[in-house]
Amino acid sequence: MQDKILEVDNLKIQFQSFDRRTFKETKIVAVNGIHFTLYKGETVGIVGESGSGKSVTALSLMRLLEEPPSELVSGSILFYPEGGSKPVDFAQLRPDEDMPPYRGKHLAMIFQEPMTSLNPVYTCGAQVAEAILIHNAISKAAAKQKTIELFEKVKLPNPAQMYDRYPHELSGGQKQRVMIAMAMSCDPAILIADEPTTALDVTVQKEILKLTNELQQNFGTSILFITHDLGVIAEIADRVLVMYKGNIVESGNVEDVFLRPQHPYTKGLLACRPPLGQRLKRLPVVSDFMGERVNAITGAKELYEKDQPNIVFNNTISDAEALTKSSKLLENAPMMVVKNLNTWFPTKKNLWGKPIEWFKAVNDVSFNVYEGETLGLVGESGCGKTTLGRTILRLMRPQSGEIIFENQHLEHLEQDALRPLRKKMQIVFQDPYSSLNPRMTIGAAILEPMQVHKIYENDKIRKEKVIELLETVSMTAEQYHRYPHEFSGGQRQRICIARALALQPTFLVCDESVSALDVSVQAQVLNLLMDLKAKMKFTCVFISHDLSVVRFISDRIMVMNKGRIEEIGFADAIYQNPQTEYTQRLIEAIPKGIITK
């Protein structure tokens, strides 16, 4: 048996929450008496969806949770320092007074958002050197030297120059490398990585995972890797803990959990990722595998496994079927024709405010969208896919080129002339949290576009239509008067979809509409979109950085890179036989969920 390094026992954490309706303090249990052990040199993955308590667990290990509102109710977090001295129980220490000497030195952490995890007003080098200087009695010059060495180890380009760069001058992947350098700076025994690659492109994710593996081998660090993505876990972890609503529902070796999952939740989670090998009619969701019922004897809620779900059988579409369906779509007339489209942003202006240099976000792009199809638009962040999506809806003004929608030129239309067209063209945005007005009930939010465009005679009929729409997206009529903050991310995205469909558009752009959602929720929303599309017959441009999602939902795929179109073709063809090197790299980088270690 290897040496224990961290042992968590019966850890229970709850949050105080103030209910504005009832004016009562309630306690929400985020982590409910979990137990796990971390051994020296291993990587343990914690997987679960948002709200499962995985991030709370990660933060609590270093006592980084604000107290209040959080409260460590019971349990112990035993840390075994090197050299076999007596273990320290972090749960007994005071976070502000006693924890700082351990943080950064023995336990270090990398966070999800590299964009916001570094302080914008200090240089990257200074922030890493600061971490070194806290825990080591060395000179500033030596700390700088060590920082540059670390930058070299995490493979940042021009380490010496990077020292003086500010975070905003770096890309997301580079920032995460700086974070890793900071975490590794004092050679910690444990590295806690909280969704470190979730916000990154797949290609960057692959490199970061490779780097973490390498560093672990060199430093012998134990890693606790938290993620919602089972594919990533398979590539990096030795053991897995599956968390669901504050409990660890399953744990074991990666192989066991992946190949022989025991708990229905794990089974559901494994099934709901869009598979890469085959085309499914619809995605399985967790509720296909697992239900919740009240135990007749104890009266407590319990989880149970559903009978072998039908979803697994008779769910695939054969290649021939897919091809006939897609080719038939191309026989339709193109609904939208885009010719030599350019959307540029000025980056430099002269003394008189006239732009002299441009960033070419969309650079000479031409394509057709055929009636009834779903065109997937995929590329890494910064490739211009969002700008393209917004330009073809004329939410942005193009520099030059043509946008022809239903035989009408859009590129030069003014706002007034565009307004009637807005009825036909709608968009669903990425972030369901910020795209709904927090001061408007969801009913009013869906009602508003109908009022603006004066469809249906009066508000009474419109309201009925709103309720109908809510029911279509699997919500209830009672929720009409609720406000956005009362809903989860998945529910909000369904509300946004309902709002977009309120005008019965013929053309819908989904801009990363499922990217901010958990895999299981993502599966629900994707299924919903498929159903709605079959029912309402709209044409869709689906923008995403996730090739597996795009492949599931699209008839054709368009790959974008640096403002230009790399290639365009049938979804299967692109995936099975990518023509350009860029697309190959993109497909290569997707975590396959195959155990590699």
Added chain:
Amino acid sequence: MIHFILRRLLYGSVVMFFVVLIISSIIYAAPVDPTRMTFGQRSDNATVQAKRKELGLDQPLYVQLGMYMRDILPLSIEGDTPAEKEKYQYFKLFSVGNHNALVFKYPYLRESYQTGRRVSEILSSAIPQTAVLALASMLIATFLGILLGVAAALKPGSVFDTSAIIASVMGYSLPSYIVAMMLALIGGYWLSDWTGLNIQGSLFELDDFGDNRTVWKNLILPAIALGIRPVALITQLTRGTMMDVLTQDYVRTATAKGLRKKIVIFKHALRNALNPVATAISGWFAGLLAGAFFVESVFSYNGLGQVTVTALLNFDIPVVLGSVLFTALVFVVMNVFVDVLYALLDPRIRLN
């Protein structure tokens, strides 16, 4: 950066032009004859008319305006005579024609109708007093405000936080002249034996022998009176932005590094919370530089505010115009300064 500052100052001069235009029009439209104000009751019509002619007040507005503009422009063509040179105190660049010269000069703000002193002289004796007062009160306000704001933000909802908010709302709602009168009464009269402060007085005063002396203690009460409202404002602003910044990921990163809480707050969080606070401070500071009319009057403090108020009462147009022009200049310069300050505080902002 240089480009940016130049362009902004260029815009600023346009602002100044309109300020002069608007103020002159208002004064022109007012049914008051400044010359009569100079002579008082017993002047005869002929003298008044002669004086009007001398001051150019008989001319239409646009002529008057044109003349004033020529006076305040640093680069202009003036008569090449000793008298003109004496009047404008210019530096001759080169001759234009036989009698004129292109000259470089300080803006000539003319002379007071009332005292005959040069306006620039009047202003330059008042401005330092006001500047020191403004600086003192803003220093108090900034220091206290940021400290209170940070302390309140650390424990939102606590007794300290709630009382800080209540106190700052009260402080903000109190008109500064009420505070000034209360302070003068309590600090400078009732408790004056104990505090040793005067009820009235300026920073620079003439002593009994006619010499200039600096009385620092006269600064204390007016500075507090002027500082109370900005303290309240800065407290609330700092609290708000600080609470926002404290939830940011990089603050958590700093804590996870093993930094002590104090360093996390003052080094990592505060620096990011300062931008909106800097705007408020500099805006308020500019406002104070323009003269604190009420507070200066209450304390008989010989600053710009009091000079302006007296000039307005006497319809002393050159003094009024001069001080308004100075105020506009302060705001223009301050705005540019704030933008440069932003760029220094936050490396993400580039001047462009």
